[in-house]
Amino acid sequence: xxxxxILITCFSYINGERTPSxxxxxxxxxxxxxxLQDTHIYKLESxxxxxxxxxxxxxxxxxVKLERAGVxxxxxxxxxxxxxxxxxxxxxxLFNGLTFYNKVEIFYNRLLLLIQTLTNxxxxxxxxxxxxxxxxxxxxxxxxYKKVKGKEKDxxxxxxxxxxxxxxxxxxVEVGIFVDRLTGYKHYGMSVPQLGEKYKKSVDDVQLILVCxxxxxxxxxxxxxxxxxxxxLLQDTLEVSHLTKSAYDTYLLLLKGKTPDKIAFVRxxxxxxxxxxxxxxxxSDSEFAIEDFVNQEDEQAITQAITSTNSYKLKDIKANVNDxxxxxxxRLVLAKxxxxxx
Amino acid sequence: xxxxxxxxxxxxxxxHYPEFREGQKEIIEDVLAGEDVLGILPTGSGKSICYQxxxxxxxxxTIVVSPLISLMMDQVKELKANNIRKVIALxxxxxxxxxxxxxxxxxxxxxxxxxxxxxxxxxVLEALKKIKVSLFVIDEAHCISQWGHEFRPDYLKLxxxxxxxxxxxxxxxxxxxxxKVQRDIILSLGKPDMKKHIYPMDKPNIALVIEKAANxxxxxxxLLTVLESYQVPTLIxxxxxxxxxxxxxxxxxxxxxxxxxxxxxxxxxxxxxxxxQQFMNNQLDIVCCTNAxxxxxxxxxxxxxxxxxxxxxxxxxxxxxxxxxxxxEFCISLVLFSPADVHIPVxxxxxxxxxxxxxxEMFHYLYTLSLKDELLPTSEAEIENRLQLNEIQWRFLQYxxxxxxxxxxxxxxxxxxNWKQIYNEIINIVNERTTLKQTKLQEMxxxxxxxxxxxxxxxxxxxxxxxxxxxxxCSNCGFKISDLRVSKPMRYxxxxxxxxxxxxxxxxxxxxxxxxD
Numbered sequence: 037x038x039x040x041x042i043l044i045t046c047f048s049y050i051n052g053e054r055t056p057s058x059x060x061x062x063x064x065x066x067x068x069x070x071x072l073q074d075t076h077i078y079k080l081e082s083x084x085x086x087x088x089x090x091x092x093x094x095x096x097x098x099x100v101k102l103e104r105a106g107v108x109x110x111x112x113x114x115x116x117x118x119x120x121x122x123x124x125x126x127x128x129x130l131f132n133g134l135t136f137y138n139k140v141e142i143f144y145n146r147l148l149l150l151i152q153t154l155t156n157x158x159x160x161x162x163x164x165x166x167x168x169x170x171x172x173x174x175x176x177x178x179x180x181y182k183k184v185k186g187k188e189k190d191x192x193x194x195x196x197x198x199x200x201x202x203x204x205x206x207x208x209v210e211v212g213i214f215v216d217r218l219t220g221y222k223h224y225g226m227s228v229p230q231l232g233e234k235y236k237k238s239v240d241d242v243q244l245i246l247v248c249x250x251x252x253x254x255x256x257x258x259x260x261x262x263x264x265x266x267x268x269l270l271q272d273t274l275e276v277s278h279l280t281k282s283a284y285d286t287y288l289l290l291l292k293g294k295t296p297d298k299i300a301f302v303r304x305x306x307x308x309x310x311x312x313x314x315x316x317x318x319x320s321d322s323e324f325a326i327e328d329f330v331n332q333e334d335e336q337a338i339t340q341a342i343t344s345t346n347s348y349k350l351k352d353i354k355a356n357v358n359d360x361x362x363x364x365x366x367r368l369v370l371a372k373x374x375x376x377x378x
Numbered sequence: 379x380x381x382x383x384x385x386x387x388x389x390x391x392x393x394h395y396p397e398f399r400e401g402q403k404e405i406i407e408d409v410l411a412g413e414d415v416l417g418i419l420p421t422g423s424g425k426s427i428c429y430q431x432x433x434x435x436x437x438x439x440t441i442v443v444s445p446l447i448s449l450m451m452d453q454v455k456e457l458k459a460n461n462i463r464k465v466i467a468l469x470x471x472x473x474x475x476x477x478x479x480x481x482x483x484x485x486x487x488x489x490x491x492x493x494x495x496x497x498x499x500x501x502v503l504e505a506l507k508k509i510k511v512s513l514f515v516i517d518e519a520h521c522i523s524q525w526g527h528e529f530r531p532d533y534l535k536l537x538x539x540x541x542x543x544x545x546x547x548x549x550x551x552x553x554x555x556x557x558k559v560q561r562d563i564i565l566s567l568g569k570p571d572m573k574k575h576i577y578p579m580d581k582p583n584i585a586l587v588i589e590k591a592a593n594x595x596x597x598x599x600x601l602l603t604v605l606e607s608y609q610v611p612t613l614i615x616x617x618x619x620x621x622x623x624x625x626x627x628x629x630x631x632x633x634x635x636x637x638x639x640x641x642x643x644x645x646x647x648x649x650x651x652x653x654x655q656q657f658m659n660n661q662l663d664i665v666c667c668t669n670a671x672x673x674x675x676x677x678x679x680x681x682x683x684x685x686x687x688x689x690x691x692x693x694x695x696x697x698x699x700x701x702x703x704x705x706x707e708f709c710i711s712l713v714l715f716s717p718a719d720v721h722i723p724v725x726x727x728x729x730x731x732x733x734x735x736x737x738x739e740m741f742h743y744l745y746t747l748s749l750k751d752e753l754l755p756t757s758e759a760e761i762e763n764r765l766q767l768n769e770i771q772w773r774f775l776q777y778x779x780x781x782x783x784x785x786x787x788x789x790x791x792x793x794x795x796n797w798k799q800i801y802n803e804i805i806n807i808v809n810e811r812t813t814l815k816q817t818k819l820q821e822m823x824x825x826x827x828x829x830x831x832x833x834x835x836x837x838x839x840x841x842x843x844x845x846x847x848x849x850x851x852c853s854n855c856g857f858k859i860s861d862l863r864v865s866k867p868m869r870y871x872x873x874x875x876x877x878x879x880x881x882x883x884x885x886x887x888x889x890x891x892x893x894x895d
């Protein structure tokens with residue numbers, strides 16, 4: 037229900053002016069100028085990147101179903117909404133996609149792993165299979181664990197009270213889904229299909245409800261005082277927090293869908309400086325799409341040159357690719373390969 | 379301070395096992411004495427300890443070649459959970475940079491899991507040559523044999539790697555290898571003096587049951603009856619992902635008091651961990667799965683393994699039922715068979731290797747590349763996509779094309795006369811492999827339809843003497859599942875989220891129903 041409703045909202049906003057692909061990219065949160073521009077133009081900021089697990093095939097199947105049901109109608113390269121639209125679901129208003137874009141995953145992984153770790157070590161259980169496979173989160177939890185060792189009970193109590201408080205304020209969605217997903221001592225949380233079964237919801241809706249719950253938690257926590265434990269979990273969640281101030285300003289403009297030339301103009305900087313920023317951003321933001329600046333063919337040529345020269349030296353690589361490929365493009369491909377995260 | 383002087387103490391201190399299982403100690407002693415060893419140990423007997431323990435005791439690095447990435451990851455995770463840290467897995471999923479980092483400090487590790495493909499990469503071999511490799515382990519060693527049920531061409535290149543590494547002691551392990559496959563392993567590795575430790579496959583604690591059904595509807599009915607009256611930790615195997623999902627739907631509808639989930643390779647990593655661990659923790663009663671499940675699963679109290687679809691060869695069947703009753707207690711294998719089932723594996727065999735059309739297209743593609751003087755794409759996904767090959771098909775072709783020098787480091791080398799010959803040769807190999815698979819399948823079907831003792835006919839090609847069953851033998855010897863009944867009490871799971879959150883974070887551990895243990 038929720039997923040369909042969001043799709044319908046998206047298509048009604050873009051009103052046949054963009055292809056279904058652009059809706060797909062918005063929901064997946066693709067970091068490209070085109071997608072970000074679409075997001076802003078069609079006021080879909082709240083849905084940006086809320087369904088990163090979405091698979092192309094599933095997306096397309098769902099649209100075919102909506103078309104068959106007479107809700108969507110083909111219009112040129114896209115669809116327009118024809119069926120009777122119920123008013124937007126309340127859940128839809130509670131997403132905060134663009135703002136919380138890459139905080140969600142980091143915050144959630146830390147929380148899951150922290151609860152699993154502390155509930156286990158409380159019982160002197162030191163061997164368990166972590167539910168989250170995320171190096172960053174692992175390192176983070178290890179650091180926290182060292183500080184709170186022996187005081188697990190107190191920390192868990194604080195965490196419980198804060199979660200209880202914040203979850204009580206969550207609107208519109210079934211909070212049980214979020215709680216049942218948590219893993220503790222000798223108790224593993226439920227998988228997404230299991231949650232779907234238990235709450236009689238589609239897998240898509242379960243994923244979206246989880247994200248919606250997390251968005252609401254983050255929103256509440258950020259409004260509250262900054263000393264809470266949950267606020268601590270939110271610290272340094274932005275991958276781009278390592279960026280220099282100037283690159284960060286460029287980053288914010290990129291998120292608005294501005295091109296490098298436009299940014300250079302607005303910021304009264306040289307375009308080459310903006311390019312430097314973009315390389316820096318590509319290195320930090322694991323989801324940054326470099327395809328706005330290097331097409332796939334060139335990217336492959338550069339990758340091949342890196343492999344065959346077995347070197348990171350820009351000069352060596354440049355000598356082994358087509359003349360029309362710039363140093364900026366080579367640096368971008370290298371940045372993508374050497375991402376700080378993942 | 380206590381001085382550790384026996385292997386048992388190391389086993390206790392490092393792995394927290396109280397004692398060795400059959401065969402482990404003998405193999406470990408030979409490995410530590412510097413011998414090359416071939417170990418055939420049935421599934422569930424703890425093969426991995428045979429190299430994990432020596433790896434911790436020997437100076438230098440132990441390399442473990444394993445064909446299954448998920449298995450590698452599971453083992454690394456498990457070792458790390460046990461506080462054994464100097465372990466790493468090298469496979470194609472690693473980012474380029476990450477791999478480079480690992481290779482630069484290889485000497486800091488004790489145990490390296492690696493896929494056979496990675497072991498062909500030049501940078502990997504260079505890095506390995508620079509350090510001391512004390513033990514070279516080939517897991518699932520039957521993959522080396524053309525007669526094995528899971529032949530992997532890359533395994534044939536392992537002897538060259540061993541040579542390159544100046545012959546570290548070698549340990550080949552498998553759970554299912556007929557005497558013929560055993561000979562093949564020794565021959566391919568070029569180590570005629572390998573010490574053999576062969577242990578019997580047969581499980582005296584399992585009863586083998588085959589039931590025939592006219593069609594799937596009848597199977598479903600039977601499945602429901604069995605699960606209703608015999609409520610024990612259960613695995614149900616299917617040949618397809620979608621079948622696992624639809625069966626869970628059906629079971630939940632009719633058996634709402636049981637905890638049931640599906641597991642297959644198409645699920646995301648986090649969901650897979652959840653299901654595996656819930657099952658291990660007795661939070662789940664029944665898992666409907668494909669053969670992606672079970673590798674590295676250490677659950678000791680599985681009591682019933684059902685094959686809704688039978689596997690493509692006897693060896694896989696033996697491995698899959700090997701997951702039942704690891705604690706030595708009584709357990710049952712139930713195969714539900716309907717005549718139409720035979721079509722599924724026939725189709726799967728056809729899809730496993732590239733067909734003539736695909737091979738022709740591959741050659742044509744390479745020819746165009748050579749005309750345009752272009753390189754083969756480095757991305758395997760791209761090649762697979764372009765030629766509509768699956769991963770196994772591409773691996774197969776890649777192996778043969780490289781072996782015949784048609785592809786050298788992504789360059790295509792054209793020679794009209796040679797290419798024609800190679801083409802014919804590959805077609806021949808495909809036909810041969812397909813025939814072999816069909817023979818294996820026939821063996822399985824014949825076994826299902828046999829009228830003599832299932833236990834004897836199952837194990838006789840693997841070993842000369844077969845032990846008496848602990849209690850029941852098989853359905854051809856008069857055993858019926860309906861002779862048994864086990865049920866467990868209803869569960870209550872109706873508290874609200876507030877209560878569940880509290881008990882998870884603050885409360886005593888949520889007790890799982892112990893009746894099933």
